Amino acid sequence: MAIIITMAGEGKRARKMFNTNLPKFEIKINNKSFFDRTLSSLKALRSELFIFVINNDEYEKIVQKACQQNGYKNFKIITILGKTSGQATTAYYALEMIPKNEHVFIFNIDTQVENLIIPNNLENFDGWVLSTKVSGNRWSFVKEQNHLLTEIIEKRPISDLGTIGLYYFKTAGQFKEIYDKYNSLVLNENGEAYIAPFYKFMIQRNYKVLVTTIDRKYVYFLDDPIDLERLRDDEKT
Template sequence: MIIVIPMAGLSSRFKQSGYNEPKYMLSLWDKSVFYYAIHSFKAYFNQEKILFVCRDICNTKAFIDGECKKLGLQFYETITLEKETMGQAHTTLLGLEKSETKDTESLLIFNIDTFRPNFSLPITTDFSEIDGYLEVFHAEGNEWSFVLPDKNSNKVLKTSEKDRISSLCSSGLYYFKHTRDFKEALKFSMQNNITTKNEYYIAPLYNILIEWGMDIRFFTINLSEVVFCGTPRDYERLKQLNKKDIV
């Protein structure tokens, strides 16, 4: 399995709020936002490769090397992009292609601005029998990626972006049994211009795989098990809280 962390976003909301660094570089408690996001996968350090896909700004590659040293993470690769991308899915695709990741490798994608303390893959399913899964929680609001569930199982019937088709909201963690499936679904989206606000998001790709007859599942966690740091408001709120209560 390869764990991909797309981090080529513009951090536009942070820039507009006066922050001078990308959000993943910001200090939080005694570390950085990056540190806590990646620490989520401590159980898989130096077992599964972690691929960082970033833009060539603010000396990010050197920053990543320094943070990975603090984390004790050795099995990783950083792909640096020269241009802006067309969204998180596009960033992931470029990273996979440049890293020459095998199509048969399983793929786990997660955000750089979200913390998932003590993450581990679900143990309640046989991964050889499914083609992918999303991690979800119940929440209010319309700002999430959503899952429409089968009434009698944890099978995904449909996903949506910023369209509340259920109360099941994505935590931003996505699994694909084969990297090839992710790549082919995204290339189909690009060929048919299937975007959300002119960007390519990851959750909608599962709709294509479902149409192709693949088995996509969801696994539910408690909202308290995931920590968001994607907006200035989230960041400033976390700074006021006790680290021990969060991670």
Template sequence: MKIIIPMAGIGKRMRPHTLTIPKPLIPLAGKPIVERIINILIESLDREIDEIAFVIGDFSEEIQQRVADLGNKFNIKTSIYRQSSPLGTAHAVLAAEPSLKGEVIVAFADTLFFSQFNLKNIDADGIIWTCEVPNPKDYGVVKLDDDGCVTEFFEKPTNFISNKAIIGLYYFRNAEILKKSLFKLIENDQKVNGEYQLTDALQYMIENGYKIKAQNVDEWLDCGNKNATLIAHKRILERYPDESKVNESVKCKNAIIVPPCYIEEDVILENSIVGPFVSIGKDCIISHSIITNSIIQNNVKLSNVNIDNSMIGKYVDYNDSYDELNIGDYSEMNK
């Protein structure tokens, strides 16, 4: 089985952090979002993964290498494709055309999920994973028949259709069928707001007699914006207590660490309280501060802050006091 991970988007809702790094590479407790997606799939699927294909945008060589290293980390064949223009989810998947063969999982790189995926004895040509939500008008949803097969897709419906939100995770038993629908979509130039949508290609499959079923995941964590990402980060630390780690090189001087926290090497904590649900990257200095429920990346200096629900990028030097911060890389702000 192959995993295709489209991750070419520019991540506008996650700015300023995505001005210097793609959203899927933002770390949650020390691991990039996309690495966590791969981990979850490898652990949860009842299939062996023989290839991971990433669809990237106009990324630097350094970022491309970081993406390539992810596949190598799992000792799985890695392919990297480029989406030439931001023309939608269907266009992004088709960019990985050479890998659209046999059984394929398509997993978009801004969503985390927890479930056991049993693909044995599946009587369908595809699966779309969903999550029941209280506010379906804010999501793309599916309409099902009595057998649990998808009949139609609706994007942010004003009238109630169903509460089964599409989470961005799909299975195809034969990706060649999907490929034909993707080509048909583009040949017909069927766009929504200037983009080719994957759900429209799936609608072609359904109209041609192919069966796509919906399955619910146990839990879905969106990483689309700062607040959602911090919720995902908190759930990671809650769900995987073994990942709450404080590196042995961390120096505490009159400081308290309230678990769960993830703190990397060569961090100095002085006269501070850190945690719960805090990640701190390497080579940071935190002094005279109280920090909860936050992600702090590498080489950050913070003093005299009292913050919660905050994200702070790399190489930030900040000396002030606010309840909540959202600061990108290479920023300096002092009183």
């Protein structure tokens, strides 16, 4: 199993919200960085291989120090040059470090999750999307039936469930094959290589994608003003 953490985005929304030029993962809330909050969220997977994709060599020491402080010992860092077309493309660079039959998780750097539970039956599915109740239209929205994904789309509310940014693919080889075949379509439809739209093509091919839901109180989108206020209030108590 490998967990890919994508850290090469520009982070425009977060940097504007916090009025800073710091890279997104270094921004702090209550003296705890986005990056530390990401690592804390995934502590249930701490013993697995983590691959951090960055776009500046200067960030490597920051990543190493944070991993050591949070008890992450099995990790690799890959540095890419320049801007990618989106999170899926950033994650794609990490595949060279992962055997093609290994399970793959992909997570962003701007979501904090508490009480994360990984389903124990993922072996039975080709993918997994973790969702929560959302409002507004900035999310990757999902529909499901009997916990199986039936529809997924960017920025158009087809339900009140949005992905939290944690994605699972049964194998690295599967993700690579899906990306290679459909990335141009995802870019044409969305203007950016988001992760979620690739599941649309998976379910068109009758792949089984599990959808589970986590209570909204356990999820904080760190670049969302309402969630930021809620997090600050919750950490006072």
